Amino acid sequence: MRILLINPNTSQVLTEKLDEAARATLPPDVDLVSVTAEDGFPYISSRAEAHCAGVGVMDTLARLGGEFDAAVIAAFGDPGLLPAREAFDMPITGMTEAAMLSACMLGHRFAFVTFTPRMAPWYNEQVRQAQLTSRFSGTFTPDVPLGKIGEIDSDLREPLIAECHRAMEAGADVLILSGAPLAGMAPSLRGEIDAVLIDPVQAAVLQAAALARLAPQGASGGSYRRPPGKPSTGLPEALARHIARED
Structure with missing residues (x-):
């Protein structure tokens, strides 16, 4: 294939x-x-x-x-x-649709964790379009400056972990690490986050x-x-x- x-x-x-x-x-x-x-x-x-x-x-x-x-x-x-x-x-x-549908099979409520608040309204629209609002806990983003696009996952690691914990407190049991710059990050966080983590491209x-x-x-x-x-x-x-x- x-x-x-x-x-x-x-x-x-x-x-x-x-x-x-x-x-x-x-x-x-x-x-x-x-x-x-x-x-x-x-x-x-x-x-x-x-x-x-x-x-x-x-x-x-x-x-x-x-x-x-x-x-x-x-x-x-x-x-x-x-x-x-x-x-x-x-x-x-x-990536968005696949991650959301996977999240619904792995838990009850999901959240997006991403790196900039600019994209949150657009991401939230994807949830409404998929008619999954009742399963959605929100989009969580750190309020910190962005660095190089290819190094966001390492530069913002701690702020992103903090947002994962905020999302869990809001009721999410599945977290989607949203955005291409976060590709591959989920496995490295699984020992630090007590929730299911989804890598959208996977x-x-x-x-x-x-x-x-x-x-x-x-x-x-x-x-x-x-x-x-x-x-x-x-x-x-x-x-x-x-x-x-x-x-």
Whole structure:
């Protein structure tokens, strides 16, 4: 089985962190290929940036998706996830959705623990969209300055641990370490946090592998049925051909 991991951020450092974290839990028969967005933002941190990044995700799937059994959108907030499921007949998972659904199978209430309050409203919207509000204890973030994006997990380790404890006090028994810069951090905290910790990219990759085995054609029916072909103007060539059904 081959899985394509798409980092919609343009930071190669984040791709390497995501790839390393994902490989730590991959089944032995899964081949993972990780790619970095060529255009966009070093780190997506708003709805607008996520919307722009979604086009790049779709283009990557149009160019490379035919070589894979499933794909993972490896950015919290899942940019382009729902449109991608509509346009491509393969299983596609996103870090936010996969982490939330895993959390509901591992405990009663979950919380996001992340590194900046700027993204909390957007993250909370993901919970409402998934209709999981009754299982959600909130988003918890330290109020401290950010350093280098690739070193947040080490620079903010103690403040993040403190936020994990705050989330537990608010009733969460499953904590999702949210955001690509925190990829791979969960295993190092399991001896210090008395709650279930979820690494979103690991959840997304494992679910992608499971879905590829359950339904090789992906989410191609019902409301996600692929739309009729349509010409377009100004889109990347591969994506334009795919949407026009010329692929």
